[in-house]
Amino acid sequence: MARTGKDYLEALRKAPPSLWYKGERVEDPTTHPVFRGAAQTMARLYDLQHDPQYKEVLTYEEDGHRYGTSFLVPRTKEELRKRGLAYKVWADQHLGMMGRSPDYLNAVVMAYAASAEYFGEFAENVRAYYRYLRDNDLATTHALTNPQVNRAKPPSGQPDPYIPVGLVRQTEKGIVVRGARMTATFPLAEELLVFPSTLLKEGPGSEKYAVAFAVPTNAPGLHFICREGLAGDSPFDHPLSSRLEEMDALVVFDDVFVPWERVFILGDVEKCNNAYARTGALHHMAHQVVVLKTAKTEAFLGVAALLAEGIGADQYGHVQEKIAEIIVYLEAMRAFWTRAEEMARPNEYGLLVPDRGAIDGARNLYPRLYPRIREILQQIGASGLITLPSEKDFQGPLRPYLEKFLQGATLSARERVALFRLAWDMTLSGFGARQELYERFFFGDPVRMYQTLYGVYDKEPYKERIRAFLRPLLEAVPALEEA
Ligand SMILES: Cc1cc2nc3c(=O)[nH]c(=O)nc-3n(C[C@H](O)[C@H](O)[C@H](O)COP(=O)(O)OP(=O)(O)OC[C@H]3O[C@@H](n4cnc5c(N)ncnc54)[C@H](O)[C@@H]3O)c2cc1C
Structure with missing residues (x-):
């Protein structure tokens, strides 16, 4: 159900993501000078869902509950337009400068769930994950690209097979993954979506990199190593960075366990490559x-x-x-x-x-x-x-x-x-x-x-229109065999 800013801040305080800043673990991002501005801004976005002026557009009703509009599965143009208007209300709050307001990835998970059959045996996992995000109104980030290391080589051609995130083993209860993803913006999220960035073109050999899953941002073995902060402390001096410093981080998976119910694709290169477009x-x-x-x-x-x-x-x-x-x-x-x-x-x-x-x-x-x-x-x-x-x-x-x-x-x-x-x-x-x-x-x-x-x-x-346009013109110059 649509939550408040206080709910978000409390959740972040109680279970902070594994954030590393300048060699130290960030214990409480809600008070840390680099992170608190964005956390507060995110909280304000959630609060707007309860503001009488915006409630109607930012939320919708289903089964007696109100959920954030970015979870609404659009079946009509009116519903789609409502989604667009809700995006705009949040975007205007931060002048379009915050890339990971939760609606961005809620849109992705909503589409995955509405097209869940695409995920075959994992379809029910996708649907359940959508309901989990929607019911708890969680903030999500994602990490799609592999560390740059050597872009002339495919994932399997890197100096270590676990530089890109890959499958280590399967157990009765889930899978274990190791490696890293290059960038996740807004590591103050509560959930991390991990899909490959559609470019596993090498075919055989890349199956172990063909994994898609979601984990909480405080999962054991997961680390967000943040870049240097850009946040100024005075809103007058730094009107944007003091409030909108989303942060970007390298994401390290040190044998992270993912329970089966959080696995969406496993070993299927084609499914990974087409997931975004087909769903x-x-x-x-x-x-x-x-x-x-x-x-x-x-x-x-x-x-x-x-x-x-x-x-x-x-x-x-x-x-x-x-x-x-x-x-x-x-x-x-x-x-x-x-x-x-x-x-x-x-x-x-x-x-x-x-x-x-x-x-x-x-x-x-x-x-x-x-x-x-x-x-x-x-x-x-x-x-x-x-x-x-x-x-x-x-x-x-x-x-x-x-x-x-x-x-x-x-x-x-x-x-x-x-x-x-x-x-x-x-x-x-x-x-x-x-x-x-x-x-x-x-x-x-x-x-x-x-x-x-x-x-x-x-x-x-x-091309055909141009061919048709040229055809009568060509009659003036017969082809060689006709001449
Ligand atoms: C500020 C910022 C925030 C971001 N936030 C996120 C995020 O939240 N989550 C996320 O998943 N990603 C995020 N990204 C990453 C973004 O998805 C990538 O930057 C983008 O996909 C390009 O990949 P790359 O940076 O690895 O560049 P590279 O692929 O390393 O490219 C570097 C250069 O090499 C060229 N090149 C490399 N390979 C090829 C090739 N095969 N063919 C032709 N040219 C090639 C490119 O054209 C480019 O000029 C973020 C990036 C930035 C800059």
Whole structure:
């Protein structure tokens, strides 16, 4: 059932994930300076489910209980639209800057469960896992890619067979896995989903890497080794990182035991490679993504327009042109979002899935748009993005200078610095830089995603149209054998 922020924080305190930060185990992430901001933000998202203003859209009723809308199995377009609106409410809270709000992976597990027959003998495990997540409203992260080590070789060609996560043994009660996954964002989750990233192309030899399962983030033998934190402590100085530092971590599986009821695929390379697309998980997670990216682009538009007005640069044609460029990108994302819902169709299991063309367009385009959007903010903000005194300077004796020299055309110094600090955190701080890397890669390697699109896209109708167009023209030049 839809839970509150207090429920989440208490659960995190009582059973913290195995988080390692700078060589030490994090005992309580809810109070740790690097992790507490994101934990609090996550708690606020859960709280909104009980806010009278948002309750209707963020939750739905089934069998007398209210659950989070991202667990709703859509059978109608209205239900699909409701899912989209719920994504947007949460995304607006964090300006689209938090990749692992729970709705992202809830969408995946919902699609797996609705298409559970795909998992054959493990179908009931998938259904039961969905009910477990839904009933307890848990936060989940995932880890899909193997450590980089040597990308010229397949998983079985690495210096140690257990660098990628692989099956060690099966027991009566479950399986034991060993190895690592390269990255999991938001290790403050309670559950970890482990599916391969669809690229087990080598065939024979990769069966032991063809495993899909879920474990609690505090499972014995599981370790999240975190990168350096990006969270600033003052919300005025670090408006985003102080609240939205999700963290990314290497995930180590040191002989982790997974009970049978948590195993979803075992030894079946084909099933691993096709799980996302065939079940509709791909479509539904990308649906959440297109809404999130709409919210993020709206945030950039708002900041860009305020920056320009704030320093009187909005009167210049080239500044207007740059802001209009963001508007065009925003409208493109909105168009993808609408089309994803309006052209949705049931998949082979009866689950309504957002339109593949729209979601492929959005998820392939945004990694290319985002660096440009970030660049535009830098081009408009210029030195204002770096000449940024801190909260403490405003409390110190030199404040009169700040009030005089850092005022804007339409803003007081205090308002102007707060706005420019936000723009700095979006574009230039460690947090802002990581956002760009995230946008480039979080859905997969953009190069191989384009290659996949080339492979799956039906180009035949367009080739045939061109052949038909050329056919009468060719009559003017007979083929050699006819001449
Ligand atoms: C900030 C951030 C957060 C992330 N969060 C998560 C998360 O929560 N969960 C998760 O599972 N993953 C996460 N990821 C990982 C993401 O899925 C990967 O970055 C993405 O799939 C690319 O894989 P890679 O990083 O291993 O790059 P690599 O595969 O190592 O690629 C490195 C370079 O080599 C090229 N290359 C490598 N192999 C090939 C090939 N076979 N053919 C052509 N070119 C190749 C690539 O094009 C690229 O230029 C995150 C990544 C980032 C940056």
